[in-house]
Amino acid sequence: MLGSKRTIVETLTFEVAEEQEGLRLDQFLSQAYPDFSRSYHQRLIEEGYVLVDGLEIRKPSKRLKRASQITLLIPEPEPLEVLPENIPIDIVYEDQHILVLIKPCGLVVHPSPGYTSGTLVNALLYHAKSLSSIGGVERPGIVHRLDKNTMGLMVVAKTDMAHRSLAEQFKERKVEKLYKALVKGIPNWSYKLIEAPIGRHTEDRKKFTIREEGKPAKSEVWLLRAFPRQSVSLLKVKIHTGRTHQIRVHLSHIGFPILGDTTYGFKRSSVDKRLLQTLGGCHMLLSYHLSFEHPQTGQKLTFEIQEPEPFKSTLALIEKLEEELS
Template sequence: MKISDAVEFTAQKEERLDRFLAESYTDFSRSYIKKLIEKGFVYVNGEEVRKPSKKIKGGDRVTLFIPEPEELKVEPENIPIDIVYEDRDIAVVVKPCGLVVHPSPGYTSGTLVNALLYHIRDLSSIGGVERPGIVHRLDKETAGLMVVAKNDMAHRELVKQFQERKTEKFYKVLVKGVVGEDYGIIDKPIGRHPVDRKKFSVNEGGKEALTEFWVLKRYEKLDITLLKVKIHTGRTHQIRVHFSSIGHPVLGDRTYGFKRNSVPEELLNLLGNCNMLIAYRLGFYHPLSGKWMSFEIEEPETFRSVHLWLEEHSPD
């Protein structure tokens, strides 16, 4: 395999090399990480390591060399997804937490695209074989509404709407800490993290990013706040980065500051591997008719379970 890029991480504690990399670089599955280690694509403190089970310790520098993408063959798979609307041009679906949007090295099956190929007859070709119909995306750990293009005309028009900020995207978010103001706007540029290239951060060299929020409820005894959030720009990890930057990381989001020991174990078990961030409302103009369309979903199971737990364990 040829190398296309390299990323470096610093270990914080003693653990297995393959586990550490799988948690640090989530674009690849743990099995694919193991394969890369065995093929000599990983170095620890500048020395090649080919043993996935090798124990690394805090302070160790781990370098992962990213191979050039291999051509993927994407097959339809009968993965259950909720299709809330469909016509000849578009489909609106609910992506569950835990489902990767499109295939990539290490995730050649079990993605939203595999499911779409099974459940929807036609998809646009603009995204290529790996991303047919995919106009925008949600993180693996985030659930919510997505619009999918079924032909190239619809795809181009929808992409244009997202680029020109003509779409409407609302989220419900549970964050750590008690947010003081009832309403606020976070206007901070977001760009690649200066050290960790798999992360993003607020920095002056980044692109404009605007997040608007309303407090729906404060669970003061539990030090948690429920928010309604509207994003006016579509930067990668925007909500997660913005709220972490003001000291309120999204519940479940260990990448941007959530500490698992900061909540009761019972609540932690309900979180599982999901971020408490759901894209519950999506609006856009139909690419053919021009009619404004808006869709809204109820809270997905994990978010609803956490929400109910907070209601039951928080005094009035």
Template sequence: MTKNKYIVREEDHKSRIDKLLADQNREISRSRVQSWITDAYVTVNGKPVKANYKCQQGDLIEWIIPKAEPLSLVPEAIALDIVYEDKDILVVNKPKGMVVHPSAGHQHGTLVHALLYHCTDLSGINGVERPGIVHRLDKDTSGLLVVAKHDEAHQQLAEQLVQKTMKRTYQALVHGEIAHEKGMIEAPIGRDPKDRQKMSVVENGKEAITHFRVLRAYPDYSHVECQLETGRTHQIRVHMKYIGYPIVGDPKYGPRKTLQANGQVLHAKELRFYHPISKQPMHFSTDLPAYFQELLAYIQKLY
């Protein structure tokens, strides 16, 4: 295991060490960094510290990235819609209703369980429960995501997310008729102070930018295309609610009176990135799933 070093600069003075290290290791979650600190893989000036330690200019931070634990999840024979695969990556079209990785209440039937059955080689950067997972989709959001088969591929793809060179385009059905053709939503997102299970636009949140284009507007609904410039939790769902056009079927951010869709009508339709090893441009697109097409057909008949 290689020891990494970083000397705290003036602009990082008084930053929390867990946040600073997460920024230095952008493909790693802050919670995982906190586990490194708890397990004494991180020292400041040669001594262990707590996750809330406020860094001082000139501090020498040293940390070791521990090797991923052997996978303990049991592979499950779940069918996958694989759009592309080579020795470095997979591109999967995730169905609505599938959870991406195990979590409380979702210990079986996830995309990760299916991936482990399909291939044994997956990157270990995000730990035992998230092998290969570079970016996520919510349970009821369908569509494309890329999976890394080894750590080098994972690091390269994660850097593209940071540099905003990975392009993710979604389609959604929202409540309300949007009068203008396109727009940009730039509003910071963080935990909702009134409900920790939700995200919201908050003053001290993280930068979040969504571009949208109206594909077709109806008297009470709009079919829109959204492109993420950043990738915050629930970003499109929160942003569309924020401007007054919540996603149809969204149980968390939408109105109670909505069309029956078993969750938000949101599909990750296109994915563009550079291959992490060959550097060739990659572009993938999927058809809208049947449930989405059926809702559009229903609305067209209404008007």
């Protein structure tokens, strides 16, 4: 009998792999389904939302056996109390309808179960007098997002009218988004069109992959600079669809993982140790160009930024190392 009356909205099943034998149940779930924090997984276990081989287990510390079947029953979300926080944000444009900012690496865009503070939304609630309500209490003003470890330009809606207009522009692919990416490897082409459908990975819930039954995804890629002595390249990417992890998945799929992105194929041993220090925990993926129509006036707005840190210092170090190796 479940300890809560909340409706189950999704049921997920995982199998304990050989190398995961002996893990605590909460530790296993935080790896298998990282959308939730470990503390929130602990709470779900204690409330009876987790089964091990069909049996309800309420001990987060339970050690798991190889090949055990873990069932996670995801209940409907509880309303989150999202409070304003004085977190600095770099605003490049603002009027009564929209706000354009530079999201730094490491900042989560919106709250989720177990992550109710320290997000961009917490910062926006402090800095903006009003935000659109269409995204709900957890995502006020949020029309699109960038991954936690990706940096760059984002537009935020301050009114519901602006939100609807921007959402429609994204849907109709009228928003131009350009990225720079530092990747491992040297392409033998100057331009490449990638059209490969993306879906959630069948074994690793935190990852996405190329799947026939996935959603259509289209990216254009240009080679900007090559650093052959380090086997590193600077690419420009234009995305025509907005699939989760799209650029990361597409570039990894064609053999050019983004520096710092160990989830999609980057190996820390493949670059100079000095580069690892500048990378920190960031992915060298930057949303540097954003263009759309103003929701109220219809005027075409275009924003373009120089490389922020740590992208700037990483690129500078790559240039320095290339000279040293020549």
